[in-house]
Amino acid sequence: MWSSDRTSVVLLVFFASILSSDAQTSTPAPxxxxxxxxxxxxxxxCLKNVTCLWCNPTSQCMDYPASNILPPRSLCPLNxxxxxxxxxxxxxxxxxxSVLAGILLISILVCCICCCKCERIGNKREDAKMEQQTRVRKxxxxxRRTEMQLRHDEIRNKYGLSKDNPYSRMNDH
Structure with missing residues (x-):
């Protein structure tokens, strides 16, 4: 409850500062x-002039109190x-x-979470792909190593260099 009140006040300050930036002077333009x-x-x-505020029950048009964010209740009730x-x-x-700000904040939060999640999924896919490539390479x-070993063994057999005991010396033959 307190955060929504705080959010609404912050939003009103923001929008009032934007909207009242032109309405800082109390003297009407020519x-x-x-x-x-x-x-x-x-x-x-009354509202053709942006510096004016209309109060319904009294049918009064008055200068918007630019020093306040919201018009005081003594001037005119908010409703x-x-x-x-x-x-x-x-x-x-x-x-x-307040509702629009809440929706905006929630959508930004959801977008950030989705982006982080997608990035992690993408990284996992890349890691899995790299592991697969590494396994294929190995x-x-x-x-190739086995094939090369077979070729070397064939060459040794052809020239009579094969040894029954791999630890025996070459000079023994």
Missing amino acids: GQVACALRSNISCDE DARWGVCWVNFQILIITM AHQKA
């Missing part, structure tokens, strides 16, 4: 009407506050961002 002058009109009209678009309140935004080497 051609924009101040937020307080848009009260009692409509939510859509009644609208910012950016009229159909999403801050509570839904917090819950949605078998060929043993066959």
Whole structure:
């Protein structure tokens, strides 16, 4: 429970810092009407200016409190506050961002685990392949060594150099 609250706060800080980077000034840009002058009109009209916050029950348009991440409850309750678009309140935004962040973290974790697992499986396959090649190489080497020994024995027999006792001297014949 505590980690999900912490995650949602961290996400809100992140998104609020991104979204409020343009909203740091309280003076409206030329051609924009101040937020307080848009009260009692409509939510859509109020939120055309990104620095404005709409409070549903009071139908007030006010400057977004950029010093706070979330608007204080005294200003407007989270489930009644609208910012950016009229159909999403801050509570839904917090819950949605928390769920999306959780899904993102879990998917990254699953990807990392899968990559590590695939790498280990690939290494095991490579090791098995190398062991098989080594066994084949040793078998060929043993066959060549045996063949060479047979040829040497034939040559010794041909020239009468074969010995019954392999430890006897060559001079004895």
